[in-house]
Amino acid sequence: MGLLILMALNCFCVMFLNKKDQTVAVVNCFGMWSAFSLMYWGGSGVSRESLSELFCVDIYSSSMISLSLWICGISILVSSCMINLRGVFNTYLVLVTLLCFLLVQCFMVNTLAMFYVLFESTLIPLASIIGIWGGQIERVPSIQYMAAYTVGGSFPLLLIFTTMEVHAGSSFMWFISMKTSLNWLFWGGCFLGFLIKLPAFPFHSWLPKAHVQAPVGGSVILAGILLKLGGYGITRMMMLFSYTLESFGILVMSFSIVGSVYGAFMCLRQSDIKKLIAYSSVSHMAFSIMGLFSCTEVGMVGAYIMLVSHGFISPGLFVLSGINSEMVHSRKIKVMSDGVRAAPSLGFFWLVMIMANLGVPPCPVIISEVLSVVCVIALYPWVFVLLLMYFILSGAYSFSLYCQLTRTKKKIKMKVFFNEVTLKDMSALYFLFYPLAEVLFKWDLWAMM
């Protein structure tokens, strides 16, 4: 509650600043709010804290809150180069701040009804960001696709919490666990919206479209935090309804395993950098799904390590792709190599980010992958074959990406626009990489004990 009041007061104060100072002020505010949100990290595992009648936090929600604030601040930082932002930049600040406000509340509320309302409300600022600052005319169909998928997929959830409100009088979702065997239709209704949001295979097709059309800041938010809403929602639903979920969970895990291989395979075929990163997200989120639906503590820890780590790595890749594509005015990987050749430090950053994305130690993604693999293999050992295919394919596309960025020889020299890259874009990379070290050393934060 204190965080929300602080956010509202700070926003009120920022309104009176100079237009030029507002960007810096808002970025600083996000940093301050992130630091404030660390106060909610009360304890690991099953520790909970009730903040008011409406809000309740535990480690899962507080980690998501901190991630939201951090990523939204980064999003403003990378968008402050106004070349790719038309219109009034302050509108962008308002939309991102509003989105962050909705997200923080979403991760704190204690009723399913309010969670649903806030979950759907986050679509409005994102759709506005894509609609106003998206690159191409195809952004309208992509927004329609994203909205239809997300809203349509969460209609069953609307019916579920309405049923709870009608029959039980409340959709309070903390401290309650139903010990009733439920059918697959119900499980599907519970989790469909969140699986679409994550996105899980085969409900992933909206994500590449949305990422391609979104500006850099929009992609950072979408990949960094909005996808994690799905994982968080699954966690909360499991708190309520996980009795006899195992058989349904096996089905979802099967789709996820196929999805991870599919995502990695599609990455190999991409020439557009943003689509490649989008499909890479599909692959990585599959591991979160495997961890969550394994219904084990190990799986839960692995899932949240992936969610949080991916929340930093994927935006980092998008920031790099934004920097690189601004330099050469193209998102084609082969063309972007001219930018890397002109600024060799970019090659180093690409290498670091690609390795982090691949899960090379000491990046915490490897811990998540190991834990998720352990959960899945415990159910059926031969699944390891598919997972091995994933590891090979992910290595292949990562290596291919790096080679294309750093090794391509072109006969025609492209013009490189150095002036369209600012120091703020580069500093955003540092701010995205540093928290990974924190996750690495505190990876057992999400354990129950």
Add this chain to the structure above:
Amino acid sequence: MQMLSMIVFLVMSLMASIAMLFMSSIFWVWVMTDVGTLFLIPFLSAETRPKKSWFTGVATYFVVQFFGSVMILGGIILDWAIQATDCSSAMMCFGFALKLGMVPLHFWVSRSFVYFHYGGIFIVGAGQKVFVVACVPLFSDVPLCAYAYYLMAVGSMIYGPIAMFNAIAVKSFLAYSSVTHTGFLVIGSFFGLHIVYAYSFIYCVSMAFLVFMLWSGDCKFMKNLGSELPGYYKTGFVCIAMSFSGFPPFLDFCTKFVIIQLSMEQNSTITITAVLTSSLINLIVWVWVLFIVTSSEVKEPGFLSGTTGQNVLNMSCIIWNLFMGAGFSMLY
């Protein structure tokens, strides 16, 4: 002078419609409904620059309403003369459905609306319908009519937004929006008149804002909405569009949520499916409208840049759509 005459006829039509609500006999309900419709004719015909188009729209409207009235009167006479309850109820049901413009009797709505002025669109599309919908519960004890209304309402809810996609003219778009909301009103009537009145009030106010903004820009075609809609009303229009899209926590989401809740209490699966399907299609349509409105290459004045009255209207529209949903939910 013309404005005065429009107001006079409008007030008389309103009085007849209100009187209709208090009539206990179906005959007097018919009389008052027709009186209200007749007084609307001069109101709809009023044009500052008379041209042939107004005649086409008003004539279409009048012929359809007249035919509907004939069916209702025929049903009343049949019931009085030979007590053929089912047949007479079916005739009356047909008559009222035609007047409401529900699918599949909606053919006249777009044809008329395209030639009406915006005031006429609001009165016929929202104002008149909320009174005629109050007659629907009269047939709730006749199963044939009740099912017919139910299916027509479901059809209107689903067909309306699909037709909105194909609308080229703004007035045609509003016509099909009116068809959709008529479906919701009729569905609401199955849960109680209090729902109808609440939803009617909300719908009328929202439509009033929408129609006024479109009238102020003299918007004709959907593709030109971005350039024709005044800049100082765009924020309000965006709020209305988001509300009609069904995004929480805007107003329209809350009203649909109440309908879903009531349907769930009565285990009405078809209603729930229809409401959700309609909401999904509405979402896609209004996202398209939002994009058209916000993508304008003309540099124009922005938020709070109009006169005091315009800014007040704009802010009222924003507050209405953003906060009244929560208020309605709490009140209900």
